């Protein structure tokens with residue numbers, strides 16, 4: 001991308017561009033990347049809203065493809081200046097097999113890296129996750145941690161294992177020679193729990209509350225804090241990192257960055273109530289209504305039922321041993337590394353993020369009735 005930015009129009013590829021985060025990255029690029037000449041949106045499932053993007057000045061190319069298919073990835077990457085790789089199987093509910101999670105998240109990422117090397121794409125931004133770090137299987141809290149905080153990252157669940165392995169592949173690929181002789185420059189962004197327009201779990205909580213007459217029941221102590229980050233700010237961090245990766249390759253190449261903004265530290269349930277409360281729901285109980293051991297038993301029962309029913313039907317409730325452990329372990333981030341390295345500042349304030357999310361939940365909820 002050495003030519004003057006004004007003269008040269010760039011080709012970006014977003015994998016997973018029809019997902020919750022991917023859609024916001026696609027729209028953010030169209031709004032805030034003036035060098036964009038072509039935007040390729042690569043996803044296993046293409047959504048109709050892509051068509052409305054094709055009327056603008058930027059050429060938007062929708063590519064239906066599978067990141068586990070190396071030849072499909074190579075065809076999509078060929079000619080791109082930048083790849084933002086968000087495609088992944090975000091499954092902590094047992095919907096997909098461990099093998100499938102690994103195939104998509106690890107082999108898919110390997111295919112993206114090799115496609116960049118083979119076709120000469122120099123810049124790769126990977127959407128990693130907080131779970132690369134934790135919470136670990138020992139339930140150790142990560143309290144206001146940053147990219148340099150020492151923490152025993154021990155995982156057994158297929159999802160965090162796959163994200164950790166994929167992130168390592170991306171960071172180790174930094175500096176590899178790509179076709180044409182230039183070095184590949186990579187970085188990985190680690191969002192904590194993303195919220196905002198399109199967050200299906202938030203929508204599911206809202207609909208569950210509507211079914212229960214407007215009530216949700218506290219399961220996790222309010223003292224267990226979770227860091228959360230607004231999807232628009234995560235998208236902005238991706239766009240900015242992709243833009244600055246060339247200019248600051250020596251500093252950013254091979255680096256990881258937690259995604260952060262001004263969202264408050266609260267328990268997962270109390271944070272969700274920032275949006276579900278204004279939508280009419282109430283969270284019952286200042287303390288968890290059930291003893292923790294009962295939740296552990298119910299989570300284990302859900303896991304057993306999932307295993308027994310799998311030949312007949314997919315049973316994948318929110319509560320399972322892994323989600324209970326994650327929900328019950330403090331994980332909050334406090335860092336300014338992205339600001340120091342590439343000038344990131346959140347684009348959306350907490351108030352704006354909250355309002356946008358409330359409006360979306362209200363619309364999603366009314367469409368459910």
Ligand SMILES: NC(=O)c1ccc[n+]([C@@H]2O[C@H](COP(=O)([O-])OP(=O)(O)OC[C@H]3O[C@@H](n4cnc5c(N)ncnc54)[C@H](O)[C@@H]3O)[C@@H](O)[C@H]2O)c1
Nearest residue numbers: 016018019020021043044066067086087088129191193194
């Ligand atoms: N949602 C969060 O809270 C969160 C937090 C941290 C990191 N992340 C990461 O962000 C990324 C996006 O997550 P999301 O929440 O938007 O999930 P999502 O499921 O909404 O989006 C993922 C997208 O990837 C696509 N995809 C899945 N498998 C594919 C394949 N084999 N080939 C091509 N496309 C495929 C899906 O169709 C979907 O559009 C993931 O890598 C995830 O690990 C998410």
Ligand SMILES: CC(C)[C@@H](O)CC[C@@H](C)[C@H]1CC[C@H]2[C@@H]3[C@H](O)C=C4C[C@@H](O)CC[C@]4(C)[C@H]3CC[C@]12C
Nearest residue numbers: 090092129131192193219268318319323324326327
């Ligand atoms: C049933 C109750 C115990 C309820 O409180 C469970 C909530 C549980 C479903 C969520 C609690 C924490 C969430 C995870 C966290 O926000 C970070 C994540 C990283 C990201 O890469 C993918 C999503 C997730 C694993 C997210 C999933 C839902 C929770 C486990």
